[in-house]
Amino acid sequence: MDSLMNQNPNFIIETIITYGPLCAALLALLWLLTRCIVNIGPTEIGILERRFFGQSLPTGRAFATGLEVGVLAKYLQPGLHFVAWPLMAVIKKVPFVIISSDELGVITAADGETMPSGRIFAEDKAGDHHDSFQDPVGFLTHGGIRGKQLRFLTNGTYKIHPLLFHVQKILKTKIPEGLIGVVTASDGLALDNGQLLGRHVEGHDHFQKAEIFLQADGQKGPQIDFLRPGSYNILTDVFTVEMRKATQIIEDQIGLVEARDGAPMERNEIVASTPDLAKHKGYQDGEAFLQCGGQRGPQETVLRPGTYYINPYLFEVSIRPVTVINQGEVGVLISNIGRDPMDLTEASPESESGKLRHVVPEGYRGIQRNVIGPGKYNLNPLVFSLVKVPTTMRSVEWAQDAQSGFNPFEVVSHDGFEMRVEVRCQYRIQPEDAPYVVQRLGSVAELERNVIHPQIDGIFRAQVSRSPAISYQQNRAVEQSAAENAVRDDLLKYRVDVVSVMITNIHLPEALMRTTQQKNLAEQEESMFDAKKKAEERRIEFEKTKSEADQQSPLMQARIGVEITEHEAKQTQKRAEGEAARIRITAIAEAERTQAIGNAEAHVTQVRGEAQAKAYQDQVKALSAQGVTAVELIKAISAAGLRITPDVIVSGTTGSEGSGGLVQALLAQVVSQQIKTPVAK
Numbered sequence: 001m002d003s004l005m006n007q008n009p010n011f012i013i014e015t016i017i018t019y020g021p022l023c024a025a026l027l028a029l030l031w032l033l034t035r036c037i038v039n040i041g042p043t044e045i046g047i048l049e050r051r052f053f054g055q056s057l058p059t060g061r062a063f064a065t066g067l068e069v070g071v072l073a074k075y076l077q078p079g080l081h082f083v084a085w086p087l088m089a090v091i092k093k094v095p096f097v098i099i100s101s102d103e104l105g106v107i108t109a110a111d112g113e114t115m116p117s118g119r120i121f122a123e124d125k126a127g128d129h130h131d132s133f134q135d136p137v138g139f140l141t142h143g144g145i146r147g148k149q150l151r152f153l154t155n156g157t158y159k160i161h162p163l164l165f166h167v168q169k170i171l172k173t174k175i176p177e178g179l180i181g182v183v184t185a186s187d188g189l190a191l192d193n194g195q196l197l198g199r200h201v202e203g204h205d206h207f208q209k210a211e212i213f214l215q216a217d218g219q220k221g222p223q224i225d226f227l228r229p230g231s232y233n234i235l236t237d238v239f240t241v242e243m244r245k246a247t248q249i250i251e252d253q254i255g256l257v258e259a260r261d262g263a264p265m266e267r268n269e270i271v272a273s274t275p276d277l278a279k280h281k282g283y284q285d286g287e288a289f290l291q292c293g294g295q296r297g298p299q300e301t302v303l304r305p306g307t308y309y310i311n312p313y314l315f316e317v318s319i320r321p322v323t324v325i326n327q328g329e330v331g332v333l334i335s336n337i338g339r340d341p342m343d344l345t346e347a348s349p350e351s352e353s354g355k356l357r358h359v360v361p362e363g364y365r366g367i368q369r370n371v372i373g374p375g376k377y378n379l380n381p382l383v384f385s386l387v388k389v390p391t392t393m394r395s396v397e398w399a400q401d402a403q404s405g406f407n408p409f410e411v412v413s414h415d416g417f418e419m420r421v422e423v424r425c426q427y428r429i430q431p432e433d434a435p436y437v438v439q440r441l442g443s444v445a446e447l448e449r450n451v452i453h454p455q456i457d458g459i460f461r462a463q464v465s466r467s468p469a470i471s472y473q474q475n476r477a478v479e480q481s482a483a484e485n486a487v488r489d490d491l492l493k494y495r496v497d498v499v500s501v502m503i504t505n506i507h508l509p510e511a512l513m514r515t516t517q518q519k520n521l522a523e524q525e526e527s528m529f530d531a532k533k534k535a536e537e538r539r540i541e542f543e544k545t546k547s548e549a550d551q552q553s554p555l556m557q558a559r560i561g562v563e564i565t566e567h568e569a570k571q572t573q574k575r576a577e578g579e580a581a582r583i584r585i586t587a588i589a590e591a592e593r594t595q596a597i598g599n600a601e602a603h604v605t606q607v608r609g610e611a612q613a614k615a616y617q618d619q620v621k622a623l624s625a626q627g628v629t630a631v632e633l634i635k636a637i638s639a640a641g642l643r644i645t646p647d648v649i650v651s652g653t654t655g656s657e658g659s660g661g662l663v664q665a666l667l668a669q670v671v672s673q674q675i676k677t678p679v680a681k
Contacts, residue, residue, distance in 0.1 A: 005562065009247065018261070022200070026380050030271070033121075034084055035083070035085035035086070035089075036083050036084065036085045037080060037081070037082055037083070038076065038080070038081045038082075038083050038090045039079070039080050039081075040076050040077065040078045040079055040080075040081060040093060040519070041078060041093070042078045042092045043095055043096050044078060044094060044095055044096070045075040045076060045077065045078070045093070045094055045096070045159050045161070046075055046076030046081065046090045046092070046093050047071065047072075047075055047076075047090065047091050047092040047093070047094065047161065047162070047163060047543060048071070048072040048074065048075065048076060048083070048088055048089070048090060048091070049070065049071045049088070049089050049091045049481070050064060050067070050068065050069050050070060050072060050073065050087065050088055051069065051086060051087060051088070051089060052069070052086070052087050053069075054067045054068055054069035054070075055067055055068045055069065056068065056069065057069070057070050057588065059154060059494075060114070061111060061140075061161070062110055062111040062164075062207055063110075063111045063136070063140065063164055065137050065140050065141055071091070072161060073111070073136035073137045073139075073140055074136065074137050074339055075136070075159070075161050076090065077159070080201055092162075092163075094162045096157050096158060096159055096160075097153070097157070097159075097160040097167050097674065098156075098158075098159045099153050099154060099155055099156055099157075099158065099169065100155065100156045102171055102172050103152075103169045103170065103171060103172065104152050104153065104154060104169070104170050104171075104172060104233055104234075105152055105158070105160075105167045105168070105169055106148065106149075106152050106153075106167070106168040106169075106170055106237065107133055107148070107149040107151070107160075107165050107166070107167060107236065108147065108148045108149065108165070108166040108168070109122065109133075109139070109144060109145065109146050109147060109148075109149060109150060109162055109164065109165055110146065110163065110164055110165070110166065111146055111297060112139065112140060112143075112144040112146035112147075113125075113143055113144065113145045113146065114145070114146065115145050115146060115147045119149050119187065120148075120186065120187045120484070120598060121147065121149070121150045121187055121210065121214075121235075121237070121238055122130070122144075122145035122146065122147040122148060122149050122150060123145060123150060123211055123214070123215070124144075124149060124150055124151040124211055125142065125143035125145065126138060126139045126140075126141075126142035126143050126144040127151060127211075128142075129142040130142070130144060132151075132153060132158060133149075133151075133153070133158070133160055133161075134158055134159045134160065134166050135152065136161045136164045136165070138207050139164075140164075142431065143494060148237060150210045150211040150214065150235065150238065151211060152233070152235055153167065154233055158227055160434050163498055170236060172231055172233055172234070173227070173231070173232040173233075173234040173236065174230075174231045174232075175227050175228065175229045175230055175231075175232070175241075175242050175243070176229060176368050177229045178229070178246050178307075178355055178487070179229065179243050179244065179245060179246060180227060180228060180229075180243075180244050180245075180246055180309050180310075181226060181227030181232075181241040181242065181243060181244075182222070182223075182226050182227075182241070182244055182311060182312060182313055183207055183222075183225065183226060183227065183239050183240070183241055183242075184221060184222050184224040184236055184239070184240045184242070185198060185207075185218060185219065185220050185221060185223060185238065185239055186220065186237070186239070186240065186468055187210075187214060187220055187238055188213070188214055188217075188218040188219045188220040188221075189217050189218070189219045189220065190219070190220060191219050191220065191609055193219050195219075195261070196222070196260055196261045196313070196314075197221070197222050197223060197224040197261055197286070197311075197313055197314055198218060198219035198221050198222065198223045198224060199219060199224060199287065199288035200224055200225050200286075201213060201216040201217065201218045202216060203216055204216065204218065206225075206232055207223075207225070207227070207232070207234055207239045208229055208233045208234060210235045210238040210239065213238075222313045223239075223313075224261075224286040224287055224290075224311060224313075224314060224511075225286070225287070225311075226309070226311045226313075227241065228309050244309075246307055246308065246309050247303070247307070247308040247309075247310045247317045248306075248307050248308075249303055249304065249305045249306055249307075249308070249319060249450065251305050252305075252321060252322050252324075252376065253305060253319050253320065253321055253322060254302040254303060254304065254305075254319075254320055254321075254378045254379075254380075254582055255302060255303030255304075255317045255318070255319055255320075256298070256299075256302055256310070256317065256319075256381075257274075257283055257298075257299040257301070257302070257303060257310075257317055257378065257382060258297060258298045258299065258315065258316045258317075258318075258322055259272065259289070259294055259296050259297060259314065259315055260296065260313070260314055260315065260316065261286075261290065261314055262289070262290055262293075262294040262295045262296040262297075263293060263294070263295045263296065264295065264296055264472045265295050265296065265297045269297075269337070270298070270337065270382060271297070271298045271299060271300045271336065271337060271380070271382050271383055272294070272295035272296070272297045272298065272299055272300060273295065273300055273337075274294070274299045274300045274301035275289060275292035275293060275294050276292070277301060279292050280292060280294070281304060282306075282308055282310075282327075283299075283303070283308065283310050283315050283317075284308055284309050284310055286311050286314040286315070288654050289314075298382050300337065300380060302378055302379075303317065303379075304378055304382045306609075320381065322376045322377060322378055322379075323376065323377040323378075323379040323381075323386055324375075324376050324377075325372055325373060325374045325376075325377070325388065326374060327374045327393040328374075328390055328391060329374070329388050329389060329390045329392075330371040330372065330373055330374075330388075330390055330391055330431045330434050331371060331372040331373075331377075331386050331387070331388055331389075332367065332368070332371055332387040332388075332389055332434050332435050332438045333367075333368040333370075333371070333372065333379075333384045333386060333388065334366065334367050334368070334384065334385040334386075334387070334438075335360075335364070335365050335366060335368055335383065335384055336382065336383055336384070336385070337364065337383055338360075338363050338364045338365040338366075339363055339364045339365065340364075340365065341358075341360050341365055341366045343364070344360060344361075344364065355662050358437060358439045359435045359439050367435050367438055367439050367452045368435065369435055371389075371431055371432075371434050371435060373431070378389070387438045387442070387443055388444070388458065389429055389434040389437060389438065389444055390429070390442075390444060391428065391429055391430065391431050391434070391523040392428070393426055393427070393428045393499055394426070394427055394428070394444070394448075395424060395425070395426045396424070396425045396426075396427070396448050396452055396453070396666045397422075397423070397424045397425075397504075398421075398422060398423045398424075398453075398456070398457075399422040399423075399504060399505070400425070402420070406453055408420040408421060408422045408423075408505075408507070409421045409422075409423065409457060409460050409461065409464075411460060411461050411464040411465070412464070412465065413464050413465070413467060413468055413469035413472060414464075414465060414466055414467050414468050414469075415466075415468040417469040417508065417509050417512055419464060419469055419472070419506065419507060419509070420506075420507035420508060421460055421503060421505075421506055422455060422503070422504045422505040422506075422507075422509075423483075423501065423502065423503055423504065424500075424501075424502045424504050425452060425456055425487065425498070425500075425501050425502075426498075426500045426502075427452070427491065427496050427497060427498050427499055428496075428497045428499055429444070429495070429496055429497070430495070430497065433495035433496070433554050436494075436495045437494060437495055437496065440494055441494070447494065447496065451491070451494060451496075452491065452496075454486075455487060455490050456483070456487055456589065459483050459486045459487060459490075460483060461663060463479055463482065463483060467479070469508055469509070469512055470508075470512070472506070473508060474505065476503055479503065480501065480502060480503045483501050483503075484500060484501035487501050488501075496560065512514030
C-alpha cells in the first residue's frame with residue numbers, strides 16, 4: 001500500500017472517490033436498519049408511535065388503536081421486529097409488571113370511555129377482551145372506561161402498557177387471628193333514610209370482587225358484612241378495612257349485646273326479644289339477624305364464654321361477670337319482661353282479692369315466685385334484677401361499736417332513770433319467703449333498718465317505761481322473753497322467723513348504781529351477820545351434840561354394866577334362893593338344936609337381929625330388896641372365895657335392848673375386877 005501511494009499520490013483520493021458513495025450508502029443502510037429493526041428483550045415490551053401519514057385521534061382519545069397518528073395502544077412483544085421508520089418508531093422499552101404473592105396491582109387507565117356521572121371507579125366492561133389489561137386495543141375497542149379500574153392484578157407477571165395503564169402496587173389485606181376487618185365502601189348506592197349499614201349482596205366474594213359488589217347494588221358506607229381472619233384481595237381504594245378485635249368472653253363472664261340497627265322495639269319494652277341464636281350464629285351474621293326480625297336496642301339473649309366475630313358497626317358487646325349465688329343465700333329475680341301481671345287477679349295470700357299480685361309465677365313481669373339457689377347463672381341484668389337474700393341466721397345488734405351500726409337503746413325507766421339497753425336479735429328468712437320479703441321491703445338491709453330496728457326499739461322503750469330501773473334489771477329474763485315473743489309476732493307478718501332476742505347488757509345510771517351497790521352491800525353485811533349468828537348457833541349445837549356423843553360411850557358402858565349386873569344378880573338370886581332354902585332347913589334344925597342350948601343367947605340374938613333388920617331395911621330403901629339380896633349374895637360368895645360364873649360372858653343377842661359382844665366383854669371384865677377386889681368389912 002505504501003509503495004502504491006508512493007508511486008501514485010492520488011490513490012487515496014481516487015479510492016475515496018471510487019468507494020465513498022458505496023460506503024456512505026452502506027452506512028446509511030446500516031443506520032436505517034437500526035431504526036427499522038428493533039429487538040425487544042425477553043422481559044420487555046416496546047411502545048410504538050405513528051408519526052406521519054395517519055388519521056387524527058378521535059376527540060378525547062389519547063392512544064391510537066388503528067392508523068391514527070400518535071402513541072399506539074398496541075405494543076411490541078419480545079423479539080425482533082421491523083418498524084417502518086420513520087413512519088413508525090419505538091419510543092420506549094419497558095419491563096414486564098411483576099406482582100408478588102402478597103401484592104395487588106391497581107390499574108388506572110389513561111384512556112377509554114368517559115366514566116358515568118357519580119361513579120368513582122370504572123367498571124370493567126371489556127373484561128373478557130383485554131386479558132388482564134395485557135391487550136390495550138381490546139380494552140379500548142370494547143368499552144374500557146378511563147380511570148381507576150375495579151378489576152386489579154393478582155400474583156403474576158404481566159405485559160402492561162405503561163402509558164395507557166398505570167399500575168400501583170398495594171399489599172393484600174390480611175386479618176390476623178383474634179381480629180376482624182370491618183369494611184366501609186367508598187362507592188355504591190346511597191343508604192336509605194335511617195339505615196346504618198350497607199346490606200349484604202351476593203357474589204362479591206368477601207369484597208374481593210368490587211365490580212360485582214357494585215353491579216349487585218352494593219351500598220356506600222359501613223357494611224353489615226365483615227372479614228374474618230385470613231388473606232384477602234381487597235381493592236382498598238374501594239373498600240376501607242379497619243381492624244377490630246374479635247369479641248372474646250372468658251370463663252365466668254357473659255356478653256350483653258345491643259343492636260344498633262333493626263326493627264324498632266315496642267314502646268313498653270326494655271329489652272328486645274332476640275331471634276334464635278342458631279339462625280344468626282350468635283350475632284355473627286348480621287344480615288340473618290335483621291332478616292329474622294331482630295330489633296334495635298339491648299338484646300334479651302346474652303353471649304356465653306367463647307370467641308365471637310361480631311360486626312361492631314352493628315352490635316355493641318359489653319362484658320359482665322356471671323351472677324354468683326353463694327352458699328347460705330338465694331337470689332330473688334325481678335323480671336323486666338314477660339306477660340302483664342294485671343292478668344293475675346285471683347285471690348292469694350300475697351294479694352287481696354281482685355288486686356294486683358306482686359309476686360308472680362314464671363313468665364310474668366315482676367318479682368318471681370321461684371328463687372334461684374347457690375350457683376353461677378348467665379343472667380342478663382337488663383332482663384332480671386337480682387336481690388340476694390341470706391337464708392342463714394343473721395344477727396342484728398344494738399351495742400357499742402356494733403357492726404350493724406345501731407347504738408344501744410337510750411330509754412327512760414318508769415321511775416325516771418335514763419338507761420342504756422344493749423340487745424341482740426337473731427333471725428332467719430326461709431328461701432320460699434325471700435320473694436315476699438323483697439316485695440315488702442326491697443332488701444335485707446331495708447328489713448333491718450326500717451322494720452326490725454324500729455320495732456325492737458319501740459318494744460324495749462315500752463317495756464322499760466313500765467318498769468322501775470332496778471326491777472327491769474332484776475326481771476331481765478322475764479322482760480327478755482316478753483320482748484322476744486312480741487318481736488316474733490310482729491316479724492311474722494313479714495315472713496321473718498325470729499330465732500332469739502337477747503338483752504346482752506343493761507347500763508344503769510351511775511348514781512343509781514352506787515345507791516344500789518350500797519344497799520346491796522348493807523344487805524350483804526346483814527346477811528353475813530345473820531349467817532355468822534346462825535353459824536355460831538349451829539356451832540354450839542354441834543358442840544353440845546359432840547359432847548353428848550362423847551359421853552355416849554361411858555353411858556353405854558354403864559348401861560351395859562347394869563344390865564350385866566342385873567343378869568348376874570338374877571342368876572345369883574336363884575342360886576341364893578336355893579342356898580337359902582337349904583340354909584333355912586338347916587337353920588331350923590340347928591335352931592331347934594340351938595333353942596335348947598342357947599335360950600340364954602336369945603336376947604342378944606334378938607337385939608342383933610333387930611339391928612341387922614334395921615340395917616337391911618335401910619339397905620332395902622336404898623337399894624331395893626333385890627339389890628340388897630344381890631349385894632349380900634355377892635358378899636357371901638366373895639367371902640367364900642367361890643367362882644360360880646365365868647370371867648367373861650359374851651352374848652350374841654342384838655336388838656334395841658341388846659348390846660354388842662365387844663361391849664359385854666368390856667363390862668364383864670370391869671365386874672370381874674370388882675369382884676376380885678376384897679370387900680371391906
